[in-house]
Amino acid sequence: MQGKILIVDAISTNRIVLKVKLASAFYEVIQASTADEACVAALRHNPDLIISAMALPDCDSAQLCRKLQQNPQTRAIPMMVIGCRPHADTRLRALEAGVQDVMLKPIDDTLLLARVRSLIRAHNTAAEWQMRDDTSRALGFAEDVADFGPPGQAIVVGTDSAHTGALIELLTPSLRTKLTYSAPETALRDLTPGKVPDVFILVLEEEDSHSGEVLRLLAAIRATAITRHAGVLVLQSRPDPGLGAYALDLGADDLMTDGFDRKEMSLRVKAMMRRKRVADQLRATVRTGLKAAVSDPLTGLHNRRYAMPHLARVAEHSAATGRSFAVMVADLDHFKRINDLYGHASGDAVLVEAARRLRENLRGVDLVARIGGEEFLIVMPATPLSEARAAARRLCRKIGGTGFAVPGSSDPITVTVSIGVTIGGMQGKRMPASDKDANHLLDAADKALYEAKVQGRNQINLARPAA
Numbered sequence: 052m053q054g055k056i057l058i059v060d061a062i063s064t065n066r067i068v069l070k071v072k073l074a075s076a077f078y079e080v081i082q083a084s085t086a087d088e089a090c091v092a093a094l095r096h097n098p099d100l101i102i103s104a105m106a107l108p109d110c111d112s113a114q115l116c117r118k119l120q121q122n123p124q125t126r127a128i129p130m131m132v133i134g135c136r137p138h139a140d141t142r143l144r145a146l147e148a149g150v151q152d153v154m155l156k157p158i159d160d161t162l163l164l165a166r167v168r169s170l171i172r173a174h175n176t177a178a179e180w181q182m183r184d185d186t187s188r189a190l191g192f193a194e195d196v197a198d199f200g201p202p203g204q205a206i207v208v209g210t211d212s213a214h215t216g217a218l219i220e221l222l223t224p225s226l227r228t229k230l231t232y233s234a235p236e237t238a239l240r241d242l243t244p245g246k247v248p249d250v251f252i253l254v255l256e257e258e259d260s261h262s263g264e265v266l267r268l269l270a271a272i273r274a275t276a277i278t279r280h281a282g283v284l285v286l287q288s289r290p291d292p293g294l295g296a297y298a299l300d301l302g303a304d305d306l307m308t309d310g311f312d313r314k315e316m317s318l319r320v321k322a323m324m325r326r327k328r329v330a331d332q333l334r335a336t337v338r339t340g341l342k343a344a345v346s347d348p349l350t351g352l353h354n355r356r357y358a359m360p361h362l363a364r365v366a367e368h369s370a371a372t373g374r375s376f377a378v379m380v381a382d383l384d385h386f387k388r389i390n391d392l393y394g395h396a397s398g399d400a401v402l403v404e405a406a407r408r409l410r411e412n413l414r415g416v417d418l419v420a421r422i423g424g425e426e427f428l429i430v431m432p433a434t435p436l437s438e439a440r441a442a443a444r445r446l447c448r449k450i451g452g453t454g455f456a457v458p459g460s461s462d463p464i465t466v467t468v469s470i471g472v473t474i475g476g477m478q479g480k481r482m483p484a485s486d487k488d489a490n491h492l493l494d495a496a497d498k499a500l501y502e503a504k505v506q507g508r509n510q511i512n513l514a515r516p517a518a
Contacts, residue, residue, distance in 0.1 A: 053076065053077050053078050053168075053171070054078055054079070054098075054099040054100065054167075054171045054175075055078070055079045055080075055081065055096060055097070055098045055099050055100075055372070056073055056078050056079070056080055056081070056098055056099065056100045056101070056102060056167070057080075057081045057082075057083060057089060057092055057093060057096065057098040057100070057101045057102070058070060058073075058080060058081070058082050058083070058102050058103075059082075059083045059084070059085075059086070059088075059089040059101060059102070059103040059104060059107065059115065060084065060103070060104040060107075061084050061085065061104065061107055061108050062104070063084075065104065066082050066084075069102065069133075070082065072160060072163065072164070073164075073167070076164050076167075078167070081096050081098060084108070085107055085108050085109050086107050086108075086109045086110045086114065086115040086118060087109055089101065089103070089107075089115060089119075090115075090118055090119065090122070090125070093119060093124075093125045093128060094122070094124055094125060097124075097128075097371050097372060098128060099128070099129075099171045099174050099175065100128070100129050100130075100131065100167060100170050100171050100174065101119070101128055101129070101130045101131070102130075102131050102132075102133060102167075103115055103130060103131070103132050103133070104132070104133060104134060105132055105133070105134025105135070105141065105145070105153075106134070111141070111144075111145075112130075112132045112134075112145050112148075112150060113144045113145045113147070113148035113150070114148075115130075116130050116145065116148040116149045116150050117148050117149070120148075120149055127174070127177065127178070128174070129151045129170045129171075129173070129174050130149070130150050130151060131150065131151055131152045131153075131154065131166065131167075131170060132145050132150050132152070132153045132154070133153075133154050133155075133156065133158065134153070134155065134156065135155065135156050136155050136156075139312075139314075142315070143314055143315060143318065146315065146318045146319065146322070147318055149322070151170055151305075151322075152166060152170070152305070152306075154166065159292030159293075159296075161292055161293060161296045162292040162293075162295050162296045162299075162308070164296070165295070165296035165297075165299040165300055166296075166299060166306070168299065168300065169299040169300075169303065169304070169306075173304060175433065176416065177326075177330065178368070179416040179432055202227040202228055202229060203227070203228045203229070203249040203250070203324050203327075203328075204228065204229045204231070204248040204249055204250075205226075205228045205229070205230050205231075205248055205249060205250040205251070205252055205320065206230075206231055206232075206233050206238055206248045206250075206251050206252070207219055207230055207231070207232050207233070207252045207254065208232075208233050208234070208235055208238050208251060208252065208253050208254065208265065208268060209232075209234075209235075209253075209254035209256060209265070210234065210235060210254075210256055210258075210261040210264065210265065211254075211256050212232060212234070214254070214256065215232050215254055216232055218254065218286075218311055219231075219232060221311075221313050222313060222316060222317060222320075225313065225314070225317040226317055226320060226321070228249070228250070228320060228321075228324060231248075235261075235264045235265050235267075235268045236264075238251070238268055239268070239271055239272070239275060239278065242277060242278065243277075244277050247277050247278055247281065248278075248281060249281060249282060249323075249324055249327050249328075250281060250282040250283070250284060250320060250323050250324060250327065251268075251269075251272055251278075251281055251282070251283045251284070252284045252286060252316075252320070253265050253266075253268065253269060253283065253284070253285045253286065253298075253303075254286045254288070255285060255286065255287050255288060255291075255294065255298075256288050257288045257289050262294060266294075266297065266298060266301060269283060269285070269298060269301045269302060269303060270301050270302070272302070273301065273302035280327070280330065280331070280334070281327070282304050282305070282323040282324070282326070282327050283302065283303045283304050283305070284303070284304065284305045284306070284307070284316075284319055284320065284323060285298045285299075285303045285305070285306050285307070286307045286310075286311060286316070287306070287307060287308050287309075287310070288310055288311075289310065290308050290309060291308075292308075295308050304323060305319050305323060307319065344356070345357035347420075347421040349399060349402060349403060349421075350402055350403055350406035350421050351406065352406050352410070352419050352420050352421045352427070353418060353419070353420040353421075354420060354421060354422070355420065355421075355422040355423075355428075357420065358418060358420035358422060358428050358430070359489055359490075359493075360489075361418055361430065362378065362418075362428070362430050362489040362492065362493070363488065363489040365418075365430055365432050365475075366475050366476070366488050366489060366492065368432065369432070369433075369475055369476030370476065372433075373476070374432075374433045374476060375433075375434065375435055375436070375474050375475065375476040376430065376431060376432050376433060376434055376474070376475050376476055377429075377430070377431040377434040377436075377438070377439035377442070377472060377473075377474055377475075378428070378429070378430055378431075378472070378473050378474075378475060378492045378493065378495070378496045379428070379429040379430075379431075379439070379442075379443055379446075379470050379471065379472050379473075379496055380422075380426060380427070380428055380429075380470070380471045380493065380496040380497050380499075380500045381409065381426070381427045381428075381429060381446065381468050381469070381470045381471075381500075382423075382425060382426045382427075382468065382469055382470075382500055382504070383401065383402075383405060383425040383450075383466060383467070383468050384466070384467045384468060384469055384504075384508040384509060385467075385508075386398065386401070386424070386425040389401055389457075389464070389466070392459075393457055393458070393459035393460055393464070394458070394459050396457075396458045396459070397457035397458050397459045397460065397464075400455070400456075400457045400458060401455050401457060401464075401466055402421075402425065404455050404456075405425075405427075405450060405455075405466065405468070406419070406421065406427070408446075408449045408450055409427060409429070409446060409449075409450075412442075412445055412446055412449050413429065413431070413442065413446075414431070416432055417429065417430065417431045417432070418430040418431075428493065428496075429446075434474075435474075436474050436513075439472055439474060440472065440511070440513065443470045443472050443511040444511060446468065446470060447467070447468055447470060447509065447510065447511060450466060450467060450468040451465070451466065451467040451468065451509055454466075467508060467509035468509070469500055469503040469504050469508050469509065469510060469511075469512075470500065470503060470510075470511040470512075471495075471496045471497060471498065471499030471500030471501070471502070471503055471511070471512055471514065472496060472499055472511055472512070472513050472514065473492055473495040473496045473499060473513070473514045475492050495514045496514065498514060499512045499513060499514035500512065502514075
């Protein structure tokens with residue numbers, strides 16, 4: 052399943068029609084007919100997304116959103132609202148309460164599914180960083196996220212400078228955010244690490260001929276290291292469901308399909324700035340706040356002290372969501388021989404380069420840790436067996452396919468790696484994970500690694516534990 056979605060609607064026909072659409076796209080669907088039922092279902096099933104009708108028998112969507120936010124266990128679940136065209140104030144109240152989007156009927160199926168994918172993708176990414184923050188808190192290093200921050204910066208990008216300039220003038224009085232204009236071809240050209248905007252607002256003009264230029268910029272924003280965490284809001288000057296769906300799949304965080312509305316855009320930009328500030332602080336905690344205590348000083352990877360609590364939390368998250376995850380132990384082959392032949396400085400160089408290759412060939416949410424001399428632990432959340440096997444084979448190729456330049460040798464030396472792989476969460480258990488469970492998974496991967504060594508090294512071996 053791609054994710055779990057809770058539908059909240061008093062009209063059973065609406066729920067059934069929406070369930071059919073979502074189930075055909077391989078989502079698991081849960082249903083509720085009232086806000087009270089929705090709150091209970093959200094606690095019990097921990098969905099990745101809630102889709103609610105605008106009006107419910109016991110409250111409206113804005114009130115439901117506030118109820119969910121009052122509970123720490125449900126406050127992070129994204130919420131989308133579907134309804135007939137309401138009064139403008141009703142839509143704004145929902146957005147102001149924290150609803151991520153309000154889609155109005157009739158809804159294009161392509162756009163609906165793209166919006167669902169976008170919201171679940173963002174939720175899963177935030178959840179993985181939150182999981183790492185929870186690991187940091189267990190170790191006593193994390194700080195609370197501040198509820199306030201600097202005004203922030205946004206770049207408004209469009210091909211019509213006069214039109215875009217007018218939008219900036221209308222938005223400026225209602226935002227603390229500093230707004231500047233840029234043409235698509237210059238939006239990334241002059242950026243430096245200290246001058247990266249928090250949000251890009253990409254304006255798709257009515258002329259179709261320029262849409263491709265703006266959307267190519269969206270792809271570049273997501274592919275560029277210094278901008279990939281920036282928020283992206285796409286404004287369509289006229290409805291185009293196919294183009295909107297394409298923008299969301301390219302990586303847009305938010306989409307306005309019906310043209311410019313000052314109040315609505317202000318709310319969306321403010322919400323995006325809040326989410327960006329929280330995400331930035333979580334990443335800063337993980338990447339810098341813990342570095343000295345939980346990092347390996349030679350490779351810069353996390354060490355065993357960090358890795359084991361993190362593995363336990365990944366297992367716990369898997370038990371709650373029913374998604375499998377991968378655990379790998381990778382060990383460089385004949386490493387002692389490298390130290391003996393070329394010296395310990397060369398051995399250190401091999402470890403540093405091996406760590407770099409491992410880290411650069413995995414996802415950002417995957418954990419790579421050095422847990423022994425030449426031994427590495429890899430934890431891949433939300434990963435099925437087929438993807439784990441493909442990732443392990445890729446890592447073997449990346450390590451063994453290109454020689455390592457080391458002191459003491461005029462030519463690059465050949466280094467290979469053996470990898471043991473196990474999959475956790477296969478049995479769909481709903482019990483919280485413990486440190487013992489994490490050690491069990493590590494032991495299973497270690498035994499698989501031993502078999503890979505016995506079978507000749509430079510290969511992977513799979514184990515499937517019962518737990």
